[in-house]
Amino acid sequence: MGKVGVLSVQGDFARHRHVFHDLGIETQEVRVPEDLVECDRIVLPGGESTTIGMLMERTGLLTTLKAEIRAGLPAWGTCAGMILLAREVEGGSGPRLDILDVTVRRNAFGRQVHSFESDVEVEGVGTVTAVFIRAPIVTRVGAGVKVLSTVSEGVVAVREGNVLATSFHPELTGDPRVHEWFASL
Ligand code: GLN
Numbered sequence: 001m002g003k004v005g006v007l008s009v010q011g012d013f014a015r016h017r018h019v020f021h022d023l024g025i026e027t028q029e030v031r032v033p034e035d036l037v038e039c040d041r042i043v044l045p046g047g048e049s050t051t052i053g054m055l056m057e058r059t060g061l062l063t064t065l066k067a068e069i070r071a072g073l074p075a076w077g078t079c080a081g082m083i084l085l086a087r088e089v090e091g092g093s094g095p096r097l098d099i100l101d102v103t104v105r106r107n108a109f110g111r112q113v114h115s116f117e118s119d120v121e122v123e124g125v126g127t128v129t130a131v132f133i134r135a136p137i138v139t140r141v142g143a144g145v146k147v148l149s150t151v152s153e154g155v156v157a158v159r160e161g162n163v164l165a166t167s168f169h170p171e172l173t174g175d176p177r178v179h180e181w182f183a184s185l
Contacts, residue, residue, distance in 0.1 A: 131173060
């Protein structure tokens with residue numbers, strides 16, 4: 001088995017690596033295209049999607065990663081990572097991978113509600129505690145996209161083939177089931 005690449009240009013990457021480490025799964029910090037060589041999947045963590053996109057564009061990682069994901073590399077974006085994968089972002093945003101056929105709205109849970117927790121049902125995983133931090137919501141789902149989880153505000157987890165995206169942060173709860181599931185895809 002190859003390593004799980006964790007995009008490590010900005011944001012919440014260290015926590016993702018800890019979860020995989022605790023599961024006995026080797027990870028690789030990904031900052032430049034060469035870092036992808038030994039990876040058989042990639043995690044795009046939370047953070048600031050505009051900053052991450054700009055930094056990825058600068059290093060050429062945006063182009064390389066887009067090609068790899070198109071070619072079948074399993075990818076999972078959490079929060080800002082979901083925004084980076086999305087085809088469309090309401091109100092626009094910077095450079096993105098533009099590969100998951102959904103529209104997302106950034107900071108969709110209201111400006112004053114920066115962070116909250118809620119139990120959500122994720123198809124294929126079960127009930128998980130979801131931590132939302134200035135989280136996006138999916139407002140449009142393309143024909144090939146499967147909805148995995150919905151809350152009253154809208155869709156918060158989707159899958160399109162090899163691409164998985166969650167609005168929330170499973171790396172922050174101490175519950176490794178979503179990581180385990182992604183590693184087994
Ligand atoms: N609001 C951030 C963005 O738009 C995402 C927040 C997060 O990843 N926790 O990029």
